Each structure stands twice: as C-alpha cells, then as structure tokens.
Amino acid sequence: MMSTLTNCVTVFIVVCVICNNGVEAFHRIYPHLQSVSTPSVSKLHRTGYHFQPIRNWINDPNGPMYYKGVYHLFYQYNPKGAVWGNIVWGHSVSKDLINWKQLQPALYPSKPFDKYGCWSGSATILPGQGPVILYTGVVDKRSNEVQCLAIPANASDPFLTKWVKPDRLNPIVIADHSMNGSVFRDPTTAWLGKDGHWRMLIGGKKKDSGLAYLYRSKDFVKWIRAKHPIHSAKTTGMWECPDFYPVSLNGKNGLDASMTGNSVKHVLKNSLDMTRYEYYTIGTYLQNKDKYIPDNTSEDGWGGLRYDYGNFYASKSFFDPSKNRRIIWGWANESDSKEDDVKKGWAGIQAIPRTVWLDSGGRQLRQWPVEELNTLRGKKVEIGNQKLKKGDYVEVKGITAAQADVEVTLSFSSLDKAEEFDPRWVNAEDLCALKGSNVQGGVGPFGLLTLASQKLEEYTPVFFRIFKASNKHVILMCSDARSSSSNIELYKPSFAGFVDVDLANNMKLSLRSLIDHSVVESFGAGGKTNILSRVYPKLAVKEKAHLFVFNNGNEQITVENLKAWSMKSARRN
Numbered sequence: 421m422m423s424t425l426t427n428c429v430t431v432f433i434v435v436c437v438i439c440n441n442g443v444e445a446f447h448r449i450y451p452h453l454q455s456v457s458t459p460s461v462s463k464l465h466r467t468g469y470h471f472q473p474i475r476n477w478i479n480d481p482n483g484p485m486y487y488k489g490v491y492h493l494f495y496q497y498n499p500k501g502a503v504w505g506n507i508v509w510g511h512s513v514s515k516d517l518i519n520w521k522q523l524q525p526a527l528y529p530s531k532p533f534d535k536y537g538c539w540s541g542s543a544t545i546l547p548g549q550g551p552v553i554l555y556t557g558v559v560d561k562r563s564n565e566v567q568c569l570a571i572p573a574n575a576s577d578p579f580l581t582k583w584v585k586p587d588r589l590n591p592i593v594i595a596d597h598s599m600n601g602s603v604f605r606d607p608t609t610a611w612l613g614k615d616g617h618w619r620m621l622i623g624g625k626k627k628d629s630g631l632a633y634l635y636r637s638k639d640f641v642k643w644i645r646a647k648h649p650i651h652s653a654k655t656t657g658m659w660e661c662p663d664f665y666p667v668s669l670n671g672k673n674g675l676d677a678s679m680t681g682n683s684v685k686h687v688l689k690n691s692l693d694m695t696r697y698e699y700y701t702i703g704t705y706l707q708n709k710d711k712y713i714p715d716n717t718s719e720d721g722w723g724g725l726r727y728d729y730g731n732f733y734a735s736k737s738f739f740d741p742s743k744n745r746r747i748i749w750g751w752a753n754e755s756d757s758k759e760d761d762v763k764k765g766w767a768g769i770q771a772i773p774r775t776v777w778l779d780s781g782g783r784q785l786r787q788w789p790v791e792e793l794n795t796l797r798g799k800k801v802e803i804g805n806q807k808l809k810k811g812d813y814v815e816v817k818g819i820t821a822a823q824a825d826v827e828v829t830l831s832f833s834s835l836d837k838a839e840e841f842d843p844r845w846v847n848a849e850d851l852c853a854l855k856g857s858n859v860q861g862g863v864g865p866f867g868l869l870t871l872a873s874q875k876l877e878e879y880t881p882v883f884f885r886i887f888k889a890s891n892k893h894v895i896l897m898c899s900d901a902r903s904s905s906s907n908i909e910l911y912k913p914s915f916a917g918f919v920d921v922d923l924a925n926n927m928k929l930s931l932r933s934l935i936d937h938s939v940v941e942s943f944g945a946g947g948k949t950n951i952l953s954r955v956y957p958k959l960a961v962k963e964k965a966h967l968f969v970f971n972n973g974n975e976q977i978t979v980e981n982l983k984a985w986s987m988k989s990a991r992r993n
C-alpha cells in the first residue's frame with residue numbers, strides 16, 4: 421500500500437546538540453525490577469472485565485482503531501516484567517471492545533531509530549490504502565525521541581499481526597535545533613485538510629510551556645513542521661499524548677478526525693506530566709491558520725476540565741465508523757507498591773472504553789461506557805422509591821458486589837439545607853478530604869459504598885454533596901479511597917470533581933459505578949464528571965464484598981431507582 425508514497429530520502433541524524441538531557445521524570449524507573457519474570461499471576465485483585473493482558477506491566481493505550489470488522493488495541497507493554505521498562509507495543513484484538521485476544525507484540529525495538537523503546541503513538545487509516553502507525557522511537561539512553569512510521573505487512577489481514585518499519589522512510593520526523601528532542605513525543609492520529617494535506621500533532625515542551633507541534637504532509641512520509649504549534653499554554657509543563665478531534669454540535673454521534681465546518685467544535689486534550697492528570701478544552705479549529713482557540717467557557721491548563729478526576733492517563737480516542745461513535749481509552753495505573761506489582765505479576769489496566777460526545781450545553785464533554793459492556797450483565801437486582809434518612813444505609817443484596825455494574829438515581833425535594841460553600845474551596849480533592857462520606861452534611865453526602873466489608877471496616881464511597889454558593893449550587897462528587905483498605909501503606913487519594921448540573925428544575929442526580937475487584941470506575945450525572953479509583957481491599961474481597969446505598973445528610977433522599985447487576989468476566993487471553 422505504501423507504493424503510492426514517494427520515496428523520500430530521510431537522512432537519519434540524531435542531532436546531539438542537547439546531549440546533556442536528563443531523562444524525563446515520567447515514570448519512576450526501577451532497573452533491578454524491569455526484567456524480573458512473573459511466572460505466577462495473583463488473582464486476588466485482578467479485574468474480571470477491565471482490559472489487562474495475561475501478565476506484566478502496561479501503560480498508555482496506543483493506536484486504537486476499527487479495521488475490517490476488528491477492534492485493535494495496542495498498549496505500552498513490558499514483556500519481561502511488572503514494572504515499567506523494555507517497552508514494546510502489546511497488541512490485542514476484539515470484535516466487541518470487551519472480549520479480547522492477545523496477539524504477539526506489534527512493534528518492538530529493532531532499528532537504530534527505536535532501539536531504546538517504541539513509545540506511544542496513533543493509527544490513521546488512509547482512505548483506500550490501510551492503516552499506518554505513527555509512534556515515538558527512542559534513539560538513545562538519554563531518551564532522545566524521533567517519530568517513526570510502521571505499516572502492516574499485509575493490509576488484507578484483518579488482525580494486522582505483523583508490522584514493518586520501512587528503513588527508507590524512517591524516522592519520519594526528528595526534532596530540529598530549536599526544539600528539545602527529549603520532550604517530543606506521542607504523535608496523534610492524522611487528519612486531512614481541505615487542501616489535501618495531512619496534519620498531525622506531537623506533544624512537546626518549551627521552557628515551562630506545554631505545546632502541541634503541528635506537522636503537515638502531502639504524502640504521509642515527508643512531514644514539515646508548521647511555524648506555530650496548533651496551541652500552547654504557559655506553565656503547564658510537558659504535554660504528553662495530545663489528542664485532537666471534532667465533536668458534533670448536534671447529538672451524540674462521533675466524527676471522523678478530518679471533519680470540519682459549522683456543525684462541529686474541536687477538543688484538544690493533553691496529559692500533563694507534571695500532575696499526571698489529563699485536561700481538555702473545547703474550542704474552535706481555524707483551519708486556514710491551523711490554530712486552535714479554546715472557548716471562553718473552557719479553562720486552559722491546570723484548573724481546566726478533566727476526562728476523569730482519578731487514575732486515568734495518557735488516553736487516546738478513535739472514531740468507530742461501524743457505530744458512528746468516538747471512543748476513548750485511558751490507562752489506569754496501580755496505587756499499590758512496586759514490590760506488590762512484582763508479587764502480583766501484573767500492573768496497569770485500561771479503563772472501560774467510553775463513548776464521548778459534546779454535552780448539549782456545549783461547555784463540556786460527556787462519557788459513557790460503550791454499550792457492549794452491557795452484554796456482561798448477569799443477575800439483576802432493583803430497588804425503587806426507597807427513602808433514606810440521615811445515617812441510613814441499605815444493602816444491595818443478591819449480586820456479586822466485587823464484580824458489578826450499578827446505576828442509581830437519587831432525588832431530594834429541597835436544597836434549603838445545603839451547607840454554605842466557602843469560595844476558598846477551589847480544589848475538589850481537598851474538599852472531599854475535608855468532607856468525607858462520614859462527615860454529616862445538609863444535602864448529602866449520599867451515594868454508594870462500594871467494595872465494603874460487612875462491618876464497614878473497609879469501603880470506597882462514591883457520593884455527592886451539595887453546597888449553596890452566593891448565586892448557585894455547587895455539587896461535589898467524590899470517590900474516596902481513604903477507607904478502601906486496612907493496608908495502611910497504599911496510596912489512597914480522596915479523588916473528586918465538581919459537577920456542572922442545574923438542580924433548580926431537576927432535583928436529582930445519577931451515578932453509575934463499575935466495580936471490578938480493584939477498580940471503582942464511576943460516572944456522575946450521565947457522564948459529566950467521572951472518577952476512576954484503584955483500591956485494594958483486604959476484607960472486602962470476592963464474595964466478602966458488599967454494596968450499600970447511603971445518605972448522611974439532613975435532607976431526606978429518595979432512591980428513585982437503583983439497578984445493579986452481577987458482571988460476568990470478559991475473555992482476555
């Protein structure tokens with residue numbers, strides 16, 4: 421298929437102008453553990469239906485795509501151990517995004533331009549030709565990075581099992597003298613401009629600013645950097661894994677990356693290495709200038725909107741033409757110790773793939789687990805019209821509470837009892853730490869206690885709490901890991917985000933939680949605020965796990981409707 425690409429002479433020069441580079445602090449490195457093999461895999465906290473390979477370490481999802489009836493997921497993978505290192509592109513395929521078959525790694529270091537690692541990248545399907553992967557190759561121990569291209573050995577093979585990296589084309593992009601080659605990575609899916617030229621972004625950093633370099637190409641092989649990055653922001657530090665895509669102003673349908681016009685907005689997402697969280701803005705892509713301008717309702721940088729307020733990083737989206745939707749994948753790292761990971765024999769999962777679309781208000785995105793997940797739903801229990809007074813908690817019995825899917829709508833008849841909001845509470849996570857689920861409130865806290873032991877020595881509460889500010893109500897959503905385990909050495913953050921909902925006309929809030937042994941992945945208010953927590957209960961494991969719905973506020977709450985399902989396990993081998 422590459423026969424149409426011109427034979428471009430790319431001289432492979434690793435410019436060593438910046439040889440004093442340190443290695444970026446993106447992963448703590450444990451050289452002595454990188455190749456400790458993992459003969460046995462501990463099942464205790466292993467997930468039942470979230471994506472994970474059979475063993476070992478994974479991080480970023482890479483190059484997701486739908487091709488010839490098959491979904492492909494690649495991922496940063498250490499084939500030799502359960503900590504970061506020896507990075508290759510693991511490869512799994514699926515017909516439904518839920519059940520997976522693991523294939524041989526698709527890309528592994530084999531060339532001078534990727535000798536020290538095949539790092540993150542994306543797939544683009546060239547019309548009439550087939551997929552192309554753009555990825556970051558690491559050329560030396562100082563992690564100088566170049567961008568490389570790989571093509572399927574046989575584009576007729578729907579499983580795309582074998583990939584080649586044409587020597588005469590690679591690397592396709594190297595950092596020039598004005599750039600820092602050790603903070604230059606993660607090419608996006610490319611899109612086609614009206615002028616017939618391809619564009620793609622690469623994450624970077626200049627002084628303290630994060631930026632997304634824009635490159636253009638006529639033939640997908642020779643790429644030229646545009647004078648200006650598509651966007652940048654001061655003080656954010658490195659932008660990893662940029663993602664840039666159109667969303668429709670009319671409804672939930674996803675769009676191909678090249679779609680432009682008056683009926684779309686664009687989304688720019690970056691993973692900020694400094695905070696290890698992801699931020700996005702909604703804005704306008706000025707095609708003739710190749711500039712992106714965030715809307716004035718979208719804050720750019722630290723304080724901005726996040727896909728997820730918990731363990732969720734390095735995400736990547738793709739357009740699924742078979743169901744006209746855009747789907748995002750994100751990596752959820754572990755919250756336990758490296759020693760635990762080596763003992764477990766595995767580390768890292770992918771969040772459940774989420775359909776993403778623009779909320780009707782236009783100010784934010786919404787996300788929802790792909791509908792295929794529902795095929796794993798087994799036994800169902802329901803609770804309806806149940807009143808909860810302050811201090812009540814009701815057990816949801818009859819399902820496997822350690823591996824479950826639960827959807828609940830909770831209502832209240834007045835907001836009069838809402839506590840005063842202190843404007844200094846700008847950080848949701850701090851506020852959740854201050855006002856945990858057992859701190860009584862006015863309206864809320866109310867929600868779920870997931871992965872709870874019978875006597876509540878351990879539990880991970882996912883809940884809302886409503887405050888009264890001068891001219892509006894402020895809704896806090898928490899997924900608080902502090903009581904999740906009696907193991908005191910774990911990282912147990914009180915993850916939280918605010919929820920942008922107008923309660924005046926609709927005094928209810930909905931919550932969905934996907935509970936999966938060591939994951940609680942929650943979607944608030946129909947996917948407006950989402951939080952994934954990793955937790956490692958000691959008591960609330962397997963059949964000893966329980967699920968409760970609770971209220972700890974003065975205002976009475978009604979469980980309008982609660983549906984909970986036992987979840988079957990997905991095939992992932």
Ligand SMILES: *[C@@H]1O[C@H](CO)[C@@H](O)[C@H](O)[C@H]1NC(C)=O
Pocket residue numbers: 438440441442443444600601602603
């Ligand atoms: C390039 O980036 C790395 C990683 O942030 C940094 O350590 C190094 O100082 C930078 N080099 C230059 C020349 O700015």
Ligand SMILES: *[C@@H]1O[C@H](CO)[C@@H](O)[C@H](O)[C@H]1NC(C)=O
Pocket residue numbers: 574575576577578
């Ligand atoms: C390419 O893949 C197709 C579909 O699987 C197969 O029929 C064909 O034999 C393959 N070609 C080669 C050269 O392996």
Ligand SMILES: *[C@@H]1O[C@H](CO)[C@@H](O)[C@H](O)[C@H]1NC(C)=O
Pocket residue numbers: 716717
């Ligand atoms: C934000 O932009 C919109 C147009 O997109 C404009 O109508 C509005 O006045 C702006 N608001 C502020 C506060 O600048």
Ligand SMILES: *[C@H]1O[C@@H](CO)[C@H](O)[C@@H](O)[C@@H]1NC(C)=O
Pocket residue numbers: 695696697731732733753754755911
């Ligand atoms: C996941 O692990 C926790 C605990 O070790 C760190 O605090 C996070 O920074 C890390 N997240 C990512 C994206 O690496």
